[in-house]
Structures are given as structure tokens and as C-alpha cells.
Amino acid sequence: MVLLKSEPGYFLSLILLVALLTGCEQNSGIKTEQGLALGTNYTIKYEVAHDSITYHDEIESIFEQVNSSMSTYLTTSDISRINQGDSTLVVDTLFKEVFIKAKEVWEASEGIFDPTVGILVNAYGFGPDVSLSEINREVVDSLMPLVGFEQVVLTDDNRILKERSDIFLDFNALAKGYTIDLIGRMLDAKGVENYLIELGGEILTRGQNTQRVKNWTVAIDSPLQDGDQRTFIVKVQLENQAMATSGNYRKFRVDPETGEHYVHIVNPKTGFPEKSNILSVSVIAPTCMEADAYATALMLMDLDKSKALLKAHPELEAYIISSEGGEGENSLQEFTTEGFRALIVE
Incomplete structure (x- = not known):
């Protein structure tokens, strides 16, 4: 996409x-965290009881976990290993949750939302791989067999199986939103009642x-x-x-x-x-x-x-x-x- x-x-x-x-104001009740993550900017405002309270480290840890699981730009991430053909990898709970939601939206949209379109994203020059020098009918026809989320399944033992090893998964269309949800869950667990999380x-x-x-x-x-x-x-x-x-x-x-x-x-x-x-x-x-x-x-x-x-x-x-x-x-x-x-x- x-x-x-x-x-x-x-x-x-x-x-x-x-x-x-x-x-932009800051007072003793509102803590503001700002920075760069997942290739974009973030601003997080959350209410704290004391100025000394901060959840910066927990927020950074979530960013690291998501990158380790689903970044197509990190060659050692789970999704990169899967894209490289590793069918033995047991995915973590983050990957599993995003995969299940992606399947749900894929079905609801009758296939127009498709994480396997990553191979085309790369070919057209907007992905971690170098773009092809020319895009024509012959090139597209050669790539289309690699597009189709129905060709990818999550097994009962949490492995990803692809009908074709070259299928390229890309969860960028929902990973940022999921990252925000994870930060929200963390703040909920900390008892924070008022917050706004913005990422890209x-x-x-x-x-x-x-x-x-x-x-x-x-x-x-x-x-x-x-x-x-x-x-x-x-x-x-x-x-x-x-x-x-x-x-x-x-x-x-x-x-x-x-x-x-x-x-x-x-x-x-x-x-x-x-x-x-x-x-x-x-x-x-x-x-x-x-x-x-x-x-x-x-x-x-x-x-x-x-x-x-x-x-x-x-x-x-x-x-x-x-x-x-x-x-x-x-x-x-x-x-x-x-x-x-x-x-x-x-």
C-alpha cells in the first residue's frame, strides 16, 4: 500500500x-515525553502525581520491542528473518497480535489491505530494499504471485508459514498504531488516568x-x-x-x-x-x-x-x-x- x-x-x-x-505548557501534573521512534516523531502527555515520576524508560523499551519484532529496516528483526525465509522462528506475542488483526482487516476489506504488498513497495522504491530500475507489465506479473495474504498462515505453535519463501511481509500500516496501544496499556497498568499518545x-x-x-x-x-x-x-x-x-x-x-x-x-x-x-x-x-x-x-x-x-x-x-x-x-x-x-x- x-x-x-x-x-x-x-x-x-x-x-x-x-x-x-x-x-505546550508543562506543569506539575502533566509530564511530556518527545522524541523520535519508528522513523517519525512522538509526543506523549500523561498525568503524574509527582514531577519525579517518569515512564520514559518504559516507553523506550516498547519502541525497542516493536522494532525487534516488526521493523523491516532491522535485518535481525523477526519480520526480516521471516522475509528472508526462516520458517522455524517462533514469533512473539506482539507479532502474533498484529498478524491476527492484519488478517481481520484483510478479510474485512476484501483483500485491498494486504501486508504482502511489501514486494511491490520495494519494487516501486519505497521500502528497505533497492528499487528495480524499470517497472513494466512483465516485472509486475513476475511479482504478483508473491502478493496475497491468503498465502501466509500463523501456525498453532506460533510460526509463520509462507507458500512462497520470497513473500515479503510489511506491517507498517498498523505497527505504529499498535505501538501506541502498547504504550497506552503500560500507562493504564501504572494507574495513569489521563494521557494522550501521538506517534506519526x-x-x-x-x-x-x-x-x-x-x-x-x-x-x-x-x-x-x-x-x-x-x-x-x-x-x-x-x-x-x-x-x-x-x-x-x-x-x-x-x-x-x-x-x-x-x-x-x-x-x-x-x-x-x-x-x-x-x-x-x-x-x-x-x-x-x-x-x-x-x-x-x-x-x-x-x-x-x-x-x-x-x-x-x-x-x-x-x-x-x-x-x-x-x-x-x-x-x-x-x-x-x-x-x-x-x-x-x-
């Missing part, structure tokens, strides 16, 4: 841009923002903003909820004849990029892993199929932005589920 940059020959990954509107635009909240005595407020970037100026299209208040946004900010193509904005998305069923006018999808879900995975899946589906999936999964709320031609914000069309609409604030 990879997005194609509008200029020929360039590709970019899925961008997750959600801005925090929680303020994925968000999980518990309780309230006690600095402002209200639910945590976050904003979603407009997909049509220009330059370095941030423009927000909507703000929502979250309470004990997770949200993930998948979008194509500044990375779309404008059709010179119709004026419509499009992005190109690699379809795991065909192996080729397809034109889409879906510019941004935000999903609210009980867990961040679910929000992360379904936001990616809905980016790859047309609006009618997205509506059908959301109807079948009432635990999900969504806000989808598409382009219908024209210029500026007036060219955008919005679809919002009733539950999402209820969380929007001025």
Missing part, C-alpha cells in the same frame, strides 16, 4: 499528518486534558494546504478513543483538463498504481491499531465500498475527504459518519 508522487518516477509513503492542539499522527487518548479541563482536542490538516503554513480542516474532541489519519497532503496531481485532484495508489490486486480522488481518511476506533489499519484500507477503497465497510463495522467512525474538481477548499467533498460528526468542535 504505497502512494505515488505526482512527478514521474517518484514515490512516497503514506503520510499521516494530524496536529495536536493540546498546548496516530493518536490514543484516555481521560481528559487536565491542563484545560476538557477532552483532548486534535486537528486534521487540510490536504490542500500550501507551503509551510498549517491549515486545519476540522477539529475533534476525543475521550478514551484512538484516531489515525491517512492522507496525501501536497502530494496529489491536478488533472489539467478537469481540475480534479488525484493521487495514485498501488492496488495489491493488480500491482499497478490506480487513480484515486480520496485525499484523506481519518478513522476513530477503540484501539489505535484498528484506526491505523482501517484508515489505510479506506484510502485504497472507493467511497461506496468504504461506506459498506463502515456500516458493517459500527465500532468505527470515519471522516473522508475527496476532490471533485475545481480549486481550493471548495473543491473538497466530505463524507462523515454520524459518530464522527458528533465529536467535531468549532
Whole structure:
């Protein structure tokens, strides 16, 4: 699942841009942790009884565990060993939980969400491997037998078996969300009642923002903003909820004849990029892993199929932005589920 940059020959990954509107102040009740992890930035705000309390080491440990299990950029990780053909490896509980959720979303999306698309991600130049020099029908046809999550199973003794040894697994579309869930579980176990965790635009909240005595407020970037100026299209208040946004900010193509904005998305069923006018999808879900995975899946589906999936999964709320031609914000069309609409604030 990879997005194609509008200029020929360039590709970019899925961008997750959600801005925090929680303020930067620090007081004796709120601890803020910030840094880099999993190739992106993170900000974690959590309420503590005393200034001396910190869970920085526990947070860093979770990042290390996830990398060791699921980083395709770490050659010694479990997923890299599996991608290299190791069928004897017994995966850890983290890998098992993500694998099971990935299968669930794969089935719910009728295969459009597919972690085995990693071989195509690499071929198009956005993965840990060097891209191929030329992508054509012959190359794609040679890679397509390696795409299909039905070819990968988790055994009863927690090993991963692949029908073809060259199948490449990539859990990047839900691993960040899962990492946030793990940090949330740790804070829950520590008795922390109020926190916000943000990693690369994925968000999980518990309780309230006690600095402002209200639910945590976050904003979603407009997909049509220009330059370095941030423009927000909507703000929502979250309470004990997770949200993930998948979008194509500044990375779309404008059709010179119709004026419509499009992005190109690699379809795991065909192996080729397809034109889409879906510019941004935000999903609210009980867990961040679910929000992360379904936001990616809905980016790859047309609006009618997205509506059908959301109807079948009432635990999900969504806000989808598409382009219908024209210029500026007036060219955008919005679809919002009733539950999402209820969380929007001025």
C-alpha cells in the first residue's frame, strides 16, 4: 500500500499528518515525553502525581520491542528473518497480535489491505530494499504471485508459514498504531488516568486534558494546504478513543483538463498504481491499531465500498475527504459518519 508522487518516477509513503492542539505548557501534573521512534516523531502527555515520576524508560523499551519484532529496516528483526525465509522462528506475542488483526482487516476489506504488498513497495522504491530500475507489465506479473495474504498462515505453535519463501511481509500500516496501544496499556497498568499518545499522527487518548479541563482536542490538516503554513480542516474532541489519519497532503496531481485532484495508489490486486480522488481518511476506533489499519484500507477503497465497510463495522467512525474538481477548499467533498460528526468542535 504505497502512494505515488505526482512527478514521474517518484514515490512516497503514506503520510499521516494530524496536529495536536493540546498546548505546550508543562506543569506539575502533566509530564511530556518527545522524541523520535519508528522513523517519525512522538509526543506523549500523561498525568503524574509527582514531577519525579517518569515512564520514559518504559516507553523506550516498547519502541525497542516493536522494532525487534516488526521493523523491516532491522535485518535481525523477526519480520526480516521471516522475509528472508526462516520458517522455524517462533514469533512473539506482539507479532502474533498484529498478524491476527492484519488478517481481520484483510478479510474485512476484501483483500485491498494486504501486508504482502511489501514486494511491490520495494519494487516501486519505497521500502528497505533497492528499487528495480524499470517497472513494466512483465516485472509486475513476475511479482504478483508473491502478493496475497491468503498465502501466509500463523501456525498453532506460533510460526509463520509462507507458500512462497520470497513473500515479503510489511506491517507498517498498523505497527505504529499498535505501538501506541502498547504504550497506552503500560500507562493504564501504572494507574495513569489521563494521557494522550501521538506517534506519526496516530493518536490514543484516555481521560481528559487536565491542563484545560476538557477532552483532548486534535486537528486534521487540510490536504490542500500550501507551503509551510498549517491549515486545519476540522477539529475533534476525543475521550478514551484512538484516531489515525491517512492522507496525501501536497502530494496529489491536478488533472489539467478537469481540475480534479488525484493521487495514485498501488492496488495489491493488480500491482499497478490506480487513480484515486480520496485525499484523506481519518478513522476513530477503540484501539489505535484498528484506526491505523482501517484508515489505510479506506484510502485504497472507493467511497461506496468504504461506506459498506463502515456500516458493517459500527465500532468505527470515519471522516473522508475527496476532490471533485475545481480549486481550493471548495473543491473538497466530505463524507462523515454520524459518530464522527458528533465529536467535531468549532
